Amino acid sequence: xxxxxxxxxxxxxxxxxxxxxxxxxxxxxxxxxxxxxxxxxxxxxxxxxxxxxxxxxxxxxxxxxxxxxxxxxxxxxxxxxxxxxxxxxxxxxxxxxxxxxxxx
Amino acid sequence: xxxxxxxxxxxxxxxxxxxxxxxxxxxxxxxxxxxxxxxxxxxxxxxxxxxxxxxxxxxxxxxxxxxxxxxxxxxxxxxxxxxxxxxxxxxxxxxxxxxxxxxxxxxxxxxxxxxxxxxxxxxxxxxxxxxxxxxxxxxxxxxxxxxxxxxxxxxxxxxxxxxxxxxxxxxxxxxxxxxxxxxxxxxxxxxxxxxxxxxxxxxxxxxxxxxxxxxxxxxxxxxxxxxxxxxxxxxxxxxxxxxxxxxxxxxxxxxxxxxxxxxxxxxxxxxxxxxxxxxxxxxxxxxxxxxxxxxxxxxxxxxxxxxxxxxxxxxxxxxxxxxxxxxxxxxxxxxxxxxxxxxxxxxxxxxxxxxxxxxxxxxxxxxxxxxxxxxxxxxxxxxxxxxxxxxxxxxxxxxxxxxxxxxxxxxxxxxxxxxxxxxxxxxxxxxxxxxxxxxxxxxxxxxxxxxxxxxxxxxxxxxxxxxxxxxxxx
Numbered sequence: 001x002x003x004x005x006x007x008x009x010x011x012x013x014x015x016x017x018x019x020x021x022x023x024x025x026x027x028x029x030x031x032x033x034x035x036x037x038x039x040x041x042x043x044x045x046x047x048x049x050x051x052x053x054x055x056x057x058x059x060x061x062x063x064x065x066x067x068x069x070x071x072x073x074x075x076x077x078x079x080x081x082x083x084x085x086x087x088x089x090x091x092x093x094x095x096x097x098x099x100x101x102x103x104x
Numbered sequence: 105x106x107x108x109x110x111x112x113x114x115x116x117x118x119x120x121x122x123x124x125x126x127x128x129x130x131x132x133x134x135x136x137x138x139x140x141x142x143x144x145x146x147x148x149x150x151x152x153x154x155x156x157x158x159x160x161x162x163x164x165x166x167x168x169x170x171x172x173x174x175x176x177x178x179x180x181x182x183x184x185x186x187x188x189x190x191x192x193x194x195x196x197x198x199x200x201x202x203x204x205x206x207x208x209x210x211x212x213x214x215x216x217x218x219x220x221x222x223x224x225x226x227x228x229x230x231x232x233x234x235x236x237x238x239x240x241x242x243x244x245x246x247x248x249x250x251x252x253x254x255x256x257x258x259x260x261x262x263x264x265x266x267x268x269x270x271x272x273x274x275x276x277x278x279x280x281x282x283x284x285x286x287x288x289x290x291x292x293x294x295x296x297x298x299x300x301x302x303x304x305x306x307x308x309x310x311x312x313x314x315x316x317x318x319x320x321x322x323x324x325x326x327x328x329x330x331x332x333x334x335x336x337x338x339x340x341x342x343x344x345x346x347x348x349x350x351x352x353x354x355x356x357x358x359x360x361x362x363x364x365x366x367x368x369x370x371x372x373x374x375x376x377x378x379x380x381x382x383x384x385x386x387x388x389x390x391x392x393x394x395x396x397x398x399x400x401x402x403x404x405x406x407x408x409x410x411x412x413x414x415x416x417x418x419x420x421x422x423x424x425x426x427x428x429x430x431x432x433x434x435x436x437x438x439x440x441x442x443x444x445x446x447x448x449x450x451x452x453x454x455x456x457x458x459x460x461x462x463x464x465x466x467x468x469x470x471x472x473x474x475x476x477x478x479x480x481x482x483x484x485x486x487x488x489x490x491x492x493x494x495x496x497x498x499x500x501x502x503x504x505x506x507x508x509x510x511x512x513x514x515x516x517x518x519x520x521x522x523x524x525x526x527x528x529x530x531x532x533x534x535x536x537x538x539x540x541x542x543x544x545x546x547x548x549x550x551x552x553x554x555x556x557x558x559x560x561x562x563x564x565x566x567x568x569x570x571x572x573x574x575x576x577x578x
Contacts (some may be wrong), residue, residue, distance in 0.1 A: 002230045002354045010351055011437035017347075017360045020122065021367025025375070028129045031458070033466030035377055037336050038196045039128045039138050040369050043121055044343040046361040047144065049152045050174075050210040050353050052169055056156055059167035065221055070213035071372045071421055072168040078206035079176020080183065084109045085405070086142040088195055093135045095189065095474040096467065 035092045044083025048078035113151030114357035121146030121361050124310050125368050134416070148357050149173075160171050189475045190431060193465040197335045200342050204248025207345035207362075208315075210306075211241035219303050232299055237351035239295030241310075243315045244345040245279070250319035252338050258323065259331055276325020281389050288396045323364010332389045332465045333376050340369030375412040379460040381522040403539060404547075407558040409570035413535050414576055415558070418450050419497035423489065425457045426469050429537060433564030435475040439502060442568055443478070445575045457483050457489040457499075459507040459526045490526040499530035503564050505543030510550050519547050533557040536567045 028036055032099065054071030122549045123143040127137025156163050163169065180199075203384025215238050217223045228236055254272070257263050262271040291314045298307045326334050332355055343365025377384050416422065424443065446452040456478065463468045470483055484492075493499060501508060508527040512519040517526060527533055528551050535557060551557060560567045 001224075002233065004229060006354050007229065007233050009415065010354060010356070012364050013359045014347060014351075014357055015423060017118075017363035018367045020115075021125075021364040021369075022371055024122065024125050024364070025129055025364065025368045025371040028372065028375055029131060030379055030460035031467040031470045031485075032129065032131060032134060033332070033336075034135060034193065034196070034380075034471075035138070035467065036125075036128045036372055037339050037369070038192075038199075039141055039201050040125060040340045040365045040372070041196060041203060043124070043141050043145065043361055044339065044346050044360055044365040045206065045465065046148060047207040047210055047346040047349050048145075048205065049148055049355060049358055050346075050349045051172070051206060051213075052149070052152050053353060053355075054210055054213040055168040055172060056163055056165040057168065058164050064168075065217075067213040067217040067221055068165060070209050070216060072172045074206040074209035074213065075169065075172030076176040076179070077209070081203035081206065082145055082179035082180065082200050083177045084180030084184040084195070085203075086138060086145070086151055087181055088192060088199070089138045090135065091179040091184065091189075092192060092467075092471060095471050096131070096134075096480075096493065101383055 031096055035089050035096065037060060038085055038089040038092065042082055042089060045078045045081035046087060048075055051075040051078055105264075110151055111356065112157040113147060113154070114355075114360075116153065117144045117148040118360040118364075121149060121364055125364060137240060144361075148361070151357075161561035167303050168454070177289060189471050190434065192471065193332070193335070193468070194256045194259045197252045197338070200335065200339050201249045201252030201256070204245045204252065204342040204345050206245075207342065207349045208242050208245025208312075210349045211238040211245065211352060214238060215308060219305060219308075225302050231302060233300060234352050235299045236295060237348045239291075239298055240312055241345050241352065242311050242319075243291050244341050244348065246312055246315035247319035247322070248338050248342045248345060250316045251323045252319075252335070252342075254320055254323040255331060255335050255338065255484060258326075259335075264441065274325065274327045274576055278327065280321060284318060284321050286440060287314050287321070292317070320440075326387065330380075330382070330577050332461075333373055333380070333382070333384070333387050335465075336369060336373040336376055337388075339367050340373060343367075343369055360541060363470070368394070368468050368573070376461075376466060379466065379523075390530060402441065402540075402553050404552050404557075404559050406561040407534075409560065409567070409574040412560065412571060413574040415532055415534075416446070416450075416452075416498055416575075417578065419446070419452050420450075421453045421455075421492075421496045422446055422498050422500060423455050423493065423496045423530065425459075425460070425499055425501040425504050425508055425525055426473065427462050427504020427507055428504060429564045430504065431463045431472060433566075435502070435565035435568045436472045436478075438565055438568035438572060440476040441572050442500075442575070444480075445572060449575065449578065452497075455484050455489060455492070457486065458483050459486050459504070459525050460523075462504060462507050481578070486523060486525055491525045493529040496530045497532065498529040499533045501527055501533065501535045501537075502568070503537060505537070505549055506547070508549075509543065511547050528554065531556065536560045536562070536564055538562065 051074035057068030124141030127133035347362030443454040
């Protein structure tokens, strides 16, 4: 049950976070465009949180509730997004920024 | 009481995301930014599991939860570790599609529960909020999935089915824009219908199908150099999808993280458009180049490697301008060898001029050259290196065209106003290119026909090998 107060709170969060997101990124050197995109992309795998809650159903072989199975697939996809995203971003940054540090 | 602790956990997680994104925008702090983001994600996942454990019935679905987490992590890790440097843009597009699909699946799972699994269908305001959020999450999420998959195949250049190679098409007559807009509007109408009739399965399927088609139609007309902008836009959309999913289950961290990514992704999209002197509506709704390519009326005699090496003998300063062609022929190692040979033979100063949009993704050239162990200090961004061309003996352009086309300075034509590399100001110019054909923008390049320009016609890797062996024989 979602109360009216919760809904207003959610909308407030949504609007404020959008404004914050606009302000967060200002000038980004072009070589960081791809890593930034990839890192932000990994964060968008946050839907894993919703998937975890949805997958909390009893596992019962083929008779498992379909909503749970769907949420299970969502966990897998979101985790690929999260882990893959952060690891690949790290690899890019080591290539771009890491070399610089070693030379210093 | 427990709810308070959960909220604090989510707050910490959201704060980590904010600092992570902030730090990712600066070269020095970017690796830390990535780690902060990963920490934020870990905090969010642990908080959620803790919260579920403290619910009335506790966690009853350990099997699904743990196996899902493990399987997803292992697959993601293996994909990210095994990918070649050159395949990273495609992988980002693919991951992005998965993220969008995950949000859409959560929305579907929630709706399914109301329709078939005897959960009480909400009513009143709650019903409206949940169904609008689920509908929008499905629309954006499925659109992101199909759009990202198509973008991935477009970045790859094609798809291999049973050993046969099919090129990814680029097709978009202007009437297609009306189709896109009407599909979008009809999905909004379907969402309104779903509130009136919350247990109607057909509406649900219709929304999913329309969203999938819409994702493909949006990406289909967009060609090569604009792909990074589209992937960035899809990334922003997958964030928005996560935020809508947050409304369905009334979860603060989903809403905050999702809208942060959505908004910052949109800003990044605009920054990328600006670097290419394009606007977002142009990218999305106007087919660019391709159709009206200039017909070539001039010719230029090609040179050979020996000729170039004679010219380069004793050069004090050489600037290498890499482009899309270097990425295609994968010749970054040969380019590095070329630079090393120059250094050891004539003690030449070699630098690399990096145009902001050279290659398929911003930063593409940096990554490729870093893979070949080119020192970071030698990669110079466009604004800085442009002053050095006047004192440069030779500019070696490897598979770049539009990014050093002087026509951009003229103020007319498709390239007008795009910042370019001033390679034409060097004392001599060598261009390695397959032919005289026009670049992506469809504009002939005057630089090819100048007297000081030598054209080496051929594949980047083959030509660089020829140059290197000619240098060794000198």
